[in-house]
Amino acid sequence: MKKITLLICVCVSIVFSTQAQNIQQNGSVYGSKSVATQTSVSLEQLLERLALAEDKNGIDWQQFTNYERQIIKAHFNSQNAANRGPQATLLTEEFDDITTMPGAGFTFVNASDVPGSTDWFQGNDGVFPSQSGAPTAYIGANFNNTGGSVINNFMITPELNLENGDEIIFWTRSVAGSAFPDRLEVRISPDGSNVDPAGPADVGSYTELLLEINPTLVAGGYPEVWTQFTVPITGLTGATDTRVAFRYWVTDGGPTGNNSDYIGIDSLSIEEGTGGGGGCAIVSDCNLVDSTPDDATSPDVWDRPFANGTCCSGLGPVSYDVYGPFTVDVTGLYTVDSDQDGGAWDGYIFLYENCFDPLDQTTNFVAGDDDGPGGVGTSQILDVTLNAGTEYYLITTGFGAGDFGDFTNTITGVGTVTCGGPVLTYDDCAGAIAVSCGDSVVGETITATDSGGNSAPDVFYK
Structure with missing residues (x-):
């Protein structure tokens, strides 16, 4: 079963803000669709409230807003980052200067119904700062990606040699407390043909959907604090030279729509997995x-x-x-x-x-x-x-x-x-696997026992 791992980064010393929206557009075309009035709340205050809300049955989360719940869970989940083992990195992008990205092999395709006044753009720290690096060191997209009502805007990575089990890791967020829901998809071109989308509902050759954030466009359904996603690659028939696409796709969006506001993406990397999606990278033992x-x-x-x-x-x-x-x-x-x-x-x-x-x-x-x-x-x-x-x-x-x-x-x-592993059915003579002349078989004795009297693990064929 494939996994999508969510991790939120937080520092105890940071003061967070809960936001109530006024429905009026930010003055910049690179801004959010709404502006917010803010009241500050610290992590320490939230943890004090959490202590009063917990008992043997768990946490009464109804006492916290959606934004506050994200902050609280960030405090716990961020401590698990060390559980990930080292992996070979195939691509990394920190979005320090997005004007260099086309030269590095990235492509940007805005296939919205009416291309708007913005495309993918350098992060606007007036809306929120980056997850890491300089305040504007992330890539953004917003409601002005269309002049109509359907946003279909693609950011596509350089061509990479990928296989099932490799992992796409990135951070993303939207505006806290926004009344205008956002949506993001991560896709791959399974055959490596890398055909660009050609219309507001088209995905080109990027037909394999790997992740969809806020698929039903619910207010508060997109992360409102910087949130890390780890997405395993699936749908490939083997090692394939192909690309990964990030699709900002919002219907009933644009300047006058009920949906679409502002999203950011930061700290993108694509890493080698365990090979073919198999294995389980967790430290374990056989001690009861x-x-x-x-x-x-x-x-x-x-x-x-x-x-x-x-x-x-x-x-x-x-x-x-x-x-x-x-x-x-x-x-x-x-x-x-x-x-x-x-x-x-x-x-x-x-x-x-x-x-x-x-x-x-x-x-x-x-x-x-x-x-x-x-x-x-x-x-x-x-x-x-x-x-x-x-x-x-x-x-x-x-x-x-x-x-x-x-x-x-x-x-x-x-x-x-x-x-220690699966039981081998051919570990003794009674379970021997039948083979014919000219057959080729692949097996292992790592998890086998000694059944043949030669003081060594063995398996049986007949």
């Missing part, structure tokens, strides 16, 4: 008896979800331990029990399938539990269906910040649990 680290010093922290997989608790950051990948040899019901050092600390357990990403807490979620039959200090996922051959990850974590320590986990059910 272990301990979670001190969340005050460990880089392995997250904002955990609730037991039903919805995001997120806000009671963190909390540390975690990952057991897996593990598989079962028989499809059926299994139970996971956890004892947190005889009840010495308040733990939580979660099951994920295929992969676990602490920055994408809802993707691949299977099940979770807080307090088991033994009360606080125990957890139990009862009678969950696990499928033979599917890789699973068991996450042991704390209820909230400061909850960590030793634990003992058990997994019981209708079959046998094997940690």
